[in-house]
Amino acid sequence: MATKELSGQERLLRALQLKQADRVPHFEWYIDRKVIDAISPGASYEKFCYEVDNDAICIDCNYDKKFIDGGLIQDEWGMIKKDTGEAHTFPVDGPIRTLEDIQKYTPPDPRKPGRFDSVERAIEEHGGKKALILHLNDVFSIPSRMMPFEAFLIKLFEEPEVVKALIKMSVDANLELAKEAVKRGIKIVYTGDDYAYNSGPIISPAIFKELFYPELKRVITGYKELGLYVIKHTDGNIMPILDMIIDSGIDCLDPIDPIAGMNLKQMKEDYGKRLCLKGNVDCSTTLSFKNEAETIAETKRCLEDAMEGGGYILSSSNSIHSAVKPENYLAMVDTVKKFGKY
Numbered sequence: 189m190a191t192k193e194l195s196g197q198e199r200l201l202r203a204l205q206l207k208q209a210d211r212v213p214h215f216e217w218y219i220d221r222k223v224i225d226a227i228s229p230g231a232s233y234e235k236f237c238y239e240v241d242n243d244a245i246c247i248d249c250n251y252d253k254k255f256i257d258g259g260l261i262q263d264e265w266g267m268i269k270k271d272t273g274e275a276h277t278f279p280v281d282g283p284i285r286t287l288e289d290i291q292k293y294t295p296p297d298p299r300k301p302g303r304f305d306s307v308e309r310a311i312e313e314h315g316g317k318k319a320l321i322l323h324l325n326d327v328f329s330i331p332s333r334m335m336p337f338e339a340f341l342i343k344l345f346e347e348p349e350v351v352k353a354l355i356k357m358s359v360d361a362n363l364e365l366a367k368e369a370v371k372r373g374i375k376i377v378y379t380g381d382d383y384a385y386n387s388g389p390i391i392s393p394a395i396f397k398e399l400f401y402p403e404l405k406r407v408i409t410g411y412k413e414l415g416l417y418v419i420k421h422t423d424g425n426i427m428p429i430l431d432m433i434i435d436s437g438i439d440c441l442d443p444i445d446p447i448a449g450m451n452l453k454q455m456k457e458d459y460g461k462r463l464c465l466k467g468n469v470d471c472s473t474t475l476s477f478k479n480e481a482e483t484i485a486e487t488k489r490c491l492e493d494a495m496e497g498g499g500y501i502l503s504s505s506n507s508i509h510s511a512v513k514p515e516n517y518l519a520m521v522d523t524v525k526k527f528g529k530y
Contacts, residue, residue, distance in 0.1 A: 196243030200319035208498035212528030215244035218507040226514040244319040264296040282334035298364040328381035330358040384424025386448040408436040442466035453493035471504040480519040487523040
């Protein structure tokens with residue numbers, strides 16, 4: 189039984205260590221500006237995290253970007269993305285087509301001045317109070333966005349050596365970023381590479397095992413050897429590749445996607461002694477379209493399904509996007525504080 193209130197950092201680290209804290213920790217990868225302003229007009233993301241007592245603040249490295257014609261944005265990786273009007277852009281093109289392109293390509297310099305400005309500022313302002321979680325990547329998001337997605341899928345079958353080279357490049361680059369992050373005091377990273385649709389994995393388990401799994405294991409092992417805790421995000425139905433994801437060595441899996449048929453209670457029973465689980469109040473229906481009473485009921489069910497014994501972080505099933513009702517978000521947060529105590 190916890191005897192004192194812990195900091196957000198302490199609370200989250202205990203969950204990642206599969207231990208109980210004073211209560212179940214809670215945070216979100218992303219909280220939309222519209223939701224923040226509806227609850228606390230004008231508050232920064234960091235200030236809002238304190239106001240609602242989230243246990244973590246999520247950080248990205250700093251990358252330059254430039255705006256080009258047609259509402260398109262090009263980043264330092266050379267990826268071209270469409271501005272959607274929402275927080276997330278839509279990838280449309282990139283600089284790679286052939287092995288020769290990869291041989292000529294230089295990834296963004298992990299040691300470029302200013303790359304870790306946001307990390308250093310967050311550690312100075314919030315270190316020891318909130319868990320600071322740095323967004324890095326593993327084996328899918330960067331490779332699949334270095335060219336049009338349809339072209340990437342074709343390469344899987346016709347030129348797998350191109351895909352392998354892209355995956356290796358992504359892993360090498362992210363391990364260098366991780367080394368720099370650890371020097372600055374980062375303890376937790378998350379990788380946001382999504383592998384699945386609601387119906388199942390984007391890539392067949394056989395191809396995933398051949399092309400992606402060896403490098404997934406290498407990057408997660410590399411993160412762990414640096415002393416980092418690793419939270420792996422991938423929504424969708426990942427059951428056909430779940431064992432490979434877990435065997436890579438991650439500490440926590442998110443979000444146990446309910447609209448893809450993933451069952452939080454079953455996952456706790458089957459894997460709760462091996463890794464921490466994060467999720468999974470449904471942000472596509474419950475938080476967006478249902479009422480506060482229904483949100484409270486679902487939040488309590490998640491707690492009942494997964495909090496016993498520790499090793500659980502309550503959150504939405506993905507993020508607090510622009511369609512989430514502010515009152516439902518607050519109802520979820522209030523419920524975990526009230527009913528998530530150990």
